[in-house]
Amino acid sequence: MISVLPVPASDLSGLSVGFKALAIRGVSQELVGGLLTLLSIGLLWRSRLAWVLTLLMTAASLVMQLLLHSDPNTALVAYSVLLLISLLLTRQSFHRASLTIGTLFALVGILLTMGYGVLGSYVLGKGFSPAIGNFDAALYFTVVTMSTVGYGDITPHTDDARLFTMSLIVLGLVVFATSLTTIAGPVINRRMMSLLQPRKKHMKRTGHIIVAGQNALARNVVKSLEKRGTQVTAIWATAPQAGIEPPDDLIVGDATNSEVLESAGVSQARAVLALQDSDSDNAFVSLAAKDINPDVRTLLAVNDAHNMDRMRRVKPDAVLALPVIGAELVAMALSGEEIKTDHLLDQLLRLG
Missing domain, CATH: 3.40.50.720 (NAD(P)-binding Rossmann-like Domain)
Structure with a gap:
């Protein structure tokens, strides 16, 4: 059995101030920023899962800024709004649903959410009953909360702990639901296509x-x-x-x-x-x-x-080159030039 050495809470005291200012009120800004940076790689590959996760994390960041801060960051709010609009307008471009890429980002999302839960519950350990004083208890609480099992043996009793627990539940549900849909989606789609088109036989593809x-x-x-x-x-x-x-x-x-x-x-x-x-x-x-x-x-x-x-x-x-041939035909017709078939074919199908 692997044992984890307990780390005194005082060693993480430097994190508590920033964490209480950000994480316990919804979702940590550092976590959001890191995850969005990671998901940008997926967006370059036009991954549908990366698009969905980016949309959700951007929306979460925007809601947190508007509702949970008395003085929201204007630049961050404007950036989040523009990013949301851009994602919605370009949603058709993100259509890749590779099982390998989907599984990779699903695992990354789950691990990041678990890391958020373990760190948050450990830093806010005194806000729970009984208090969470080691990483074993923090990991146990995170898994039980993310899975929505809720045994009730560890419960939050302060406002900060309750808000943190709520954010962990929401994040866990979103990550699990999105990951399941993205991984199972391509498999179900292929199965449905085979059921809807049973009359088509397998083609032997050679020299085609x-x-x-x-x-x-x-x-x-x-x-x-x-x-x-x-x-x-x-x-x-x-x-x-x-x-x-x-x-x-x-x-x-x-x-x-x-x-x-x-x-x-x-x-x-x-x-x-x-x-x-x-x-x-x-x-x-x-x-x-x-x-x-x-x-x-x-x-x-x-x-x-x-x-x-x-x-x-x-x-x-x-x-x-269809645009080129169209332009040549219009120019020849308007200028009264003789339409040269060889020239048009050369413009239409240009050898690489």
Whole structure:
């Protein structure tokens, strides 16, 4: 059995003043700041769990500033409001639900919440009955409180201890609920898709073409290729909506995720067409595909002509420059120039 040496409360006296000013009134500002910094890494990866946790922690920080401080920090309040608005406006961009990333952030969230509970209950130990005087008792109280079991053998009897216990319960429920949803969500979604589409048989994917994208361009490309007898595997970010006929071979997932590309058989594919609305996503698809299968040919769609040079740095085999061809057609028509087919094709499909 592992024993923990008791640490006198006097050794943590330097923490008590700042902790009482912040932690016991809701959520520690230091904990919020540290967790938001950690979650920013998840936001860079467009993790859905990181987006949810960041939204919740920012909202908690804002509520604490407005309700629990007589003189709230104006700069922090303004920053929190802007961050909340930005998160809500860009919620569609955070769609990755990788089981590995979700599990990692779930464990981090649980450990940070437990650390908050252990430290808080130890510092405020005299506010409980019986008093919490060692880390063993603090850990026990934290686990029992976060799990909402509440045996009642240790109870808060001061205002500071009660407020701290309330914040620990709320944080524990939020972290556990969010973690469970994020980890179980992808598994349940795949199971539901298999139940809703039982008629589709498993496709043998060899020498096929992968089309990543759910917009009109991507759907029309898939239909045209299928009419010509070409084996196509489509990757859509979301499940098909009512009234939209899905392709014969459809995978629902994030095309920038290597696991999704592998499930689409990219190692045996002869080409990958990245036709999504986001130029950055198209670039990531090409990079991920080349990383798995260096011999696969890639074609990227460019939605913003200003990104043409950036897309060339990804070194695709071809770039579909629809904005450029549109501009050339308009210019030729208005100036009375002869429409040159070879020139237009060169502008439309630029070799990387």
